[in-house]
Amino acid sequence: MNFFVADPDWGGWIIAYFYLGGIAAGSYFLAILIEWFGSEEDRPLARIAYWIAFPLTVLCGLLLVVDLHRPERFWHMLFKSEVMEAAFADGFPFRAAGWRLAVEAPAFKYWSPMSAGSWGLTVFGACTFVSFLAAVWPQRWPGRWLQERWPHRILQTIGCAAGFFIASYTGALLSATNQPLWSATVWLAPLFLASAASTSLATLGLIAWWKNLGTPEARARLEGAEPLALGLELIVLGAFVASLGDNLLPVLQTVRGNLLIFGSLVVAVLVPLLLHARVGHRRWWGMPVAAVCALLGGLLLRYGAVTTPAELLRREPSTLVSFAPEESRQVGERGADIGNHGAVVQPRSKFTREP
């Protein structure tokens, strides 16, 4: 792991975005799959996802804007600011010259997860908006229009892809850095996706149970899907931990690293699985408590994943300076290999002589 980096200081807003964005995207993704594979009586469950996905997506956009140090420049994520300024100077949107420049303004870097994510969130927001309108006012436009086969299919296909993307790209965004932990694995994106599936199933199940939506059979099917998602999350969490290799030890020496691995394992996966297996069939509170645990665990997972590198960096200073002879002597006596842990000094250098 590289301990010589600076902390990007992504905190509460980003954690909230990763969490709520995961629920919104996961719900929407699952809703479309339920519409594709499920029966007519499962539709009310899919509609819950359409109700919650759009408000959550709007909230996610606001969280991202607030997190920027220059929030008034949020639109720079989508458009090249200098080109847009030139386009406005040339009379955009009232003159053709302005339009000629404006068409060159979109800023899309497919190789940058943040750039791709900005566009992905825009597309996802548009899909959730249309689905939200159709769910709330099914007899008005666009609800009536979506009763046609092909418009519905097209929206579902684009929305499903966008939902899948939003649920997983946040992990890829973290991996595409040089931060300790994040850059050490490619399993953050699948882990966030699996967690999005389990937390969104928990959300849908909880709302369906609370509002008594859908038939008991449909609710039972939704409830039955949750252990499958939790099992998948368990497997992906295992793959994530295994992918860390030698980097696992420093991670386990941090409080947040332990929250990430053991906190998520217990709260997000094992307790809900246990509740589903042992209590869910016997007590009315089994499913809701399992769902709340899965939701809390999902939050814990994001919190741990986002904040562990900052704690690692605090423990392993990024600059290599030390004026502590006692420390250096201890290091020398132990004969420790400093590896890339820069805060300690090497006992031998080209300037020292052999005794």
Place this chain on the structure above:
Amino acid sequence: MPEAVGFYTDTTVCIGCKACQVACHQWNDLPAGRGPADDSPEGLRRPYHSYLSPSETGRIPLPLLSGNSYDNTGSFSDVNWRHVKFLERFSADPDRSQAAWLMMSDVCKHCVHAPCLEVCPTGAILRTEFDTVYIQEPACNGCRDCVGACPFGVIHMSAHKGIAQKCTFCYDRLQQGLPPACAQACPTQSIQFGPLDQLKKAARARVAQLHRQGETRAHLYGADDKILGGLNSFYLLVDKPEVYGLPSDPKVPSKSVLGSIFWSIFTGFLVALGVLFQFRQRTSGVRGQESGVRGTPNQESRARPGQEGLP
């Protein structure tokens, strides 16, 4: 088209005078006296009042001493675009009879495959005609992706401007045919500026000279394309890169994207399979029954008290 230029820093002749840091501050009008970076270990221990600006306190705060040798800036920061490192090393014997200093003036590496430039979503970070990496201040929106991507901890956020800050390679001076302020101020020519080809030739000659003199560990860091395609600011080191606070194998951020995509698609496929299994199978079962029974006794018992039998 101007030719590619760079820095060659020979750490064996650095005397730690910090003239480069002072010249950088002067030319770029960077404020002094803030002490260690806010997020550095030293910065975290600073008293709160030392962060306040002169307008808030009515006086200019004095620089705080870090306690780390002669290094009182601690690391790069939004106002410290150069950082002179003092690496003090002692022998392992009880009397610490041998002591040595390594010094190094560190700066943005202006990488050929610059991670910051690669991830920047706004296009604020660009490559100039001199092959240097430059942040356009009016375009940056403070997303901090570049801060996380830089493997050298070079980029920091300006609390005052709300944008990313780092060495500009004195772009304004280059445009006028002047060398960067730090290179011009360096009294020992530890920092050399010029066309990259010439610098690399001089650096290799210096390494060969040191090897002849018995310093066989002398090597160049970033002069070839093994590190991020090459560093336009490269170094002559006499120890492992990590000793100088430089990562030995920094990565290009996009390297992990393909793996993330592959495993995400695989996981997404399994999620879809799970939904298919759960909803298709049970639906077929329910359809097959055609009995009109709405759920099993167990499923009914899972409803909240008072909700049993609700449609």
